[in-house]
Amino acid sequence: xxxxxxxxxxxxxxxxxxxxxxxxxxxxxxxxxxxxxxxxxxxxxxxxxxxxxxxxxxxxxxxxxxxxxxxxxxxxxxxxxxxxxxxxxxxxxxxxxxxxxxxxxxxxxxxxxxxxxxxxxxxxxxxxxxxxxxxxxxxxxxxxxxxxxxxxxxxxxxxxxxxxxxxxxxxxxxxxxxxxxxxxxxxxxxxxxxxxxxxxxxxxxxxxxxxxxxxxxxxxxxxxxxxxxxxxxxxxxxxxxxxxxx
Numbered sequence: 554x555x556x557x558x559x560x561x562x563x564x565x566x567x568x569x570x571x572x573x574x575x576x577x578x579x580x581x582x583x584x585x586x587x588x589x590x591x592x593x594x595x596x597x598x599x600x601x602x603x604x605x606x607x608x609x610x611x612x613x614x615x616x617x618x619x620x621x622x623x624x625x626x627x628x629x630x631x632x633x634x635x636x637x638x639x640x641x642x643x644x645x646x647x648x649x650x651x652x653x654x655x656x657x658x659x660x661x662x663x664x665x666x667x668x669x670x671x672x673x674x675x676x677x678x679x680x681x682x683x684x685x686x687x688x689x690x691x692x693x694x695x696x697x698x699x700x701x702x703x704x705x706x707x708x709x710x711x712x713x714x715x716x717x718x719x720x721x722x723x724x725x726x727x728x729x730x731x732x733x734x735x736x737x738x739x740x741x742x743x744x745x746x747x748x749x750x751x752x753x754x755x756x757x758x759x760x761x762x763x764x765x766x767x768x769x770x771x772x773x774x775x776x777x778x779x780x781x782x783x784x785x786x787x788x789x790x791x792x793x794x795x796x797x798x799x
Contacts, residue, residue, distance in 0.1 A: 563798050565591050568604075591615075593618040616640070632680065647684050651717065657680060711723070722742025725744075
């Protein structure tokens with residue numbers, strides 16, 4: 554995932570729809586314009602694993618935004634299942650702790666070796682950790698969750714914990730990307746949601762950054778949903794963002 558990336562490679566489009574038919578239509582329309590599609594909880598809950606088959610059918614890269622968060626054994630088994638579905642990226646919550654993440658990393662590596670016996674050319678999926686959701690603010694952490702570290706220190710701390718646990722990268726706001734890059738190095742993946750072009754509405758995202766600024770701050774990939782999915786001309790919107798990334 555850390556090869557030289559083009560603007561198209563860097564763009565992950567969130568399939569923020571609720572049916573397989575809508576997802577298929579989006580993939581058909583945008584598969585030549587973007588690098589990766591993201592399947593989140595809304596779509597997965599509606600359609601299940603048929604979405605993985607859909608990605609294989611169209612030969613597109615898929616980020617399974619699973620956000621696993623459970624006891625280590627349960628998460629490890631879920632990671633095995635994700636690898637067997639040939640997804641390209643999937644994730645868990647860093648707040649599940651190091652034992653959970655280490656179990657997940659080992660299960661992912663073991664499952665990939667098993668997959669190679671059946672599919673010798675299969676690529677190893679990237680296992681990444683969600684740090685702090687981009688809808689959350691510093692006040693949420695301090696006042697509601699009683700977290701002692703300020704947000705700007707908590708995010709890099711969780712990224713370092715994920716790296717020590719043998720994960721490939723993190724999901725984090727681009728506002729913290731430069732601090733993560735500084736503390737975790739160049740080989741650590743950073744995927745940034747909460748991306749809003751200057752011409753798009755913020756919606757429910759609190760810590761937002763433009764595509765160009767996200768890459769400048771150290772992000773490898775950006776996730777864009779509604780500014781493309783809800784655009785009157787989705788192809789034009791995607792191309793506009795790719796141009797900015799390039």
